[in-house]
Amino acid sequence: MNLDLLLFSFNNAWFGIDIEQLAAITPYRDDEDDDLVSLERIFGGQPRSYREPRVISVKGDGAGKMPPYRLLIEAPEDIRNVDWRDVRPLPSLLEPFIRRLGVWGVLPLDERLILLLDCHRIDHRLRRKE
Amino acid sequence: MSEIATKSELLLDTVKRRERDEKIIEVDEEKIKVVIFRAGSRCYAFYGRNIREILTPREIAWAPGLPDYLPGLINVRGDIESVIDLRAFLGEERADCAQCHIAIAVADDFISGILVDVVEDVVDIPASGIKPVIAGLPDAVRELVAGEFEHGGETVVLLDLAKLAAKVTVR
Incomplete structure (x- = not known):
């Protein structure tokens, strides 16, 4: 089984999202409304500026537990088709900390480590605006 | 000839x-293999049975949500391992990850890279x-210690990996 991954960077780290979870990728506009979530809100840290901001529209999970929402990211670098057998589990020491952020695995790719992000497993409390 | 042994x-x-x-x-006398390394101002050691290999300095990939003592993860020939900054527990200044060697430490089902400045012996x-x-x-260091020994005119603090594993593992 293969995965089509949307690859983008955040804080000098690389992330990959299964494009099956995505409905659209659009340029960011200043008049974006309240359902827009930034990665720094999920991952923590100071608000940051984006060179080429893009908005990805995440589909609902189909089970009603996770409604659709929109995520602000840096412009994706690529979409890559990868073999799922190349995916590695998270080291057990790290898993309790980053699993709730939606990171479910690691993919070694071109000398980089891609953190695989499941948009449907991001703790919904982290997506809410304070 | 006298059969009596002399004093000499x-x-x-x-x-x-x-x-x-x-x-x-x-x-x-039982000998124990130890891997002696420097971390900050002191020399420390782990039991040799707990150190699988020493890696040269390399890039550590950042991951979100990690505490200070976990700078990220590395790729070891296809296996993804966590990295621990031991100095966080030793009362030493934080390590420059880019300069540090990484000891791959194993104990039972625990495995992780551990940042060390340099392996001394x-x-x-x-x-x-x-x-x-x-x-x-300091008390925080004592929690991790198995003992100490002299080597090359310096006192080396022997660390117990099982104690470190218990401290950093979140159940």
């Missing part, structure tokens, strides 16, 4: 016997040379 013969016999006994002790030491730590270490 008795003394010589005693000396030889003691020398023989000492040799037997030297042969039989890998030696066998007599078990009797490992003494309890008497003084001079």
